[in-house]
Amino acid sequence: MKQRLNTAAAAAAVLLAGAAGSPALSGAVDGEIAQIQVLDGGMTKRGTYLGALKVTLQPGWKTYWRAPGDAGIPPSFSWRGARNVGELSITWPSPEVFLTSGYRTIGYHDQLVLPVEITPETPGKPVRLKGRMQLGVCKDVCVPAELSFDHQLDSSAGRNPAIAAALASRPWSAREAGVRKASCSLRPTEYGMKVTARISMPSAGGEEVAVIEPGTPNLFAGETATRREGGLLVAETEFLPADSNAYAIDRSQLRITVLGKNHAVDIQGCSAG
Incomplete structure (x- = not known):
């Protein structure tokens, strides 16, 4: 940062x-x-x-x-x-x-x-x-x-x-952690935007917790739900606007951190998906 x-x-x-x-x-x-x-x-x-x-x-x-x-x-x-x-x-x-x-x-x-x-x-x-x-x-x-x-x-x-x-003790980079691909899909909700990240990566160990940060002060993120689908880690959250102004989400500015038992992983940006 x-x-x-x-x-x-x-x-x-x-x-x-x-x-x-x-x-x-x-x-x-x-x-x-x-x-x-x-x-x-x-x-x-x-x-x-x-x-x-x-x-x-x-x-x-x-x-x-x-x-x-x-x-x-x-x-x-x-x-x-x-x-x-x-x-x-x-x-x-x-x-x-x-x-x-x-x-x-x-x-x-x-x-x-x-x-x-x-x-x-x-x-x-x-x-x-x-x-x-x-x-x-x-x-x-x-x-x-x-x-x-x-x-x-x-x-x-x-x-x-x-x-x-x-x-x-910093998180591993995406390359260090063997992340092959990270994509994010966006879907409007009643109050904000639902973000679903699909990350192709080896397990970080134990129960993995993902955090998705919007990369802009105009938005804040709710709790992230994380699950495993084989070699794919799926993380979902909802971005809510901090005020009544219009906002845009830039996928390249999203920051995904995966916290696992063995290590953490810092993923900068994701592609459309």
Whole structure:
């Protein structure tokens, strides 16, 4: 996922709406429940800075992936105050699937290390990574958290094992996972658009859960139903408009993630089918 520096953070109302149907939403998060720090990973061979946002949770607490599932709270970021940041790319480690009170959510428990690669606007000048991360954390209750960070990245830092482990745990690409074909059919519904993805791929292990992301902020996806038909994985969801404006679905921008027992798979785009 690539985003520009001026990416806006989601409003607090989004956090509240994202928790609908989840355990009771409490007030502001206690700083002891979730803490954040910036890790240094030095410079890459491409001349970019490598760092990470490390979120540490108290035992038993969890937070959410970018597509949090039925009742999770999606994280969002503000990079206000950052300096010499041109392009910024985030790598999400493979998440876990949780089932709580009958709701399926997707995220991480105890800790999240989120690698961040930064292309400086001015090569050779220092990069200051400053901003806020808004996220939800849950245990017996769910609470919204806003964690601030401010750190000048160390260009001379060496390999960071925590960042390396997070990068290694990313989902496999479609090629790495042996995906032969991914096609998507679209059918209008009363309120939105039903999307059916048919993916020719080996099993990712155990019970597979697919997530289909629309690739545009104008749409949001409902729960995805996933089933196996031999060598074919079939995933179905409904895209609903975020407002009353007209929308279009670009199949090349759809993102399908398959979460399995052995590994996860990241599929970028699908053909008509």
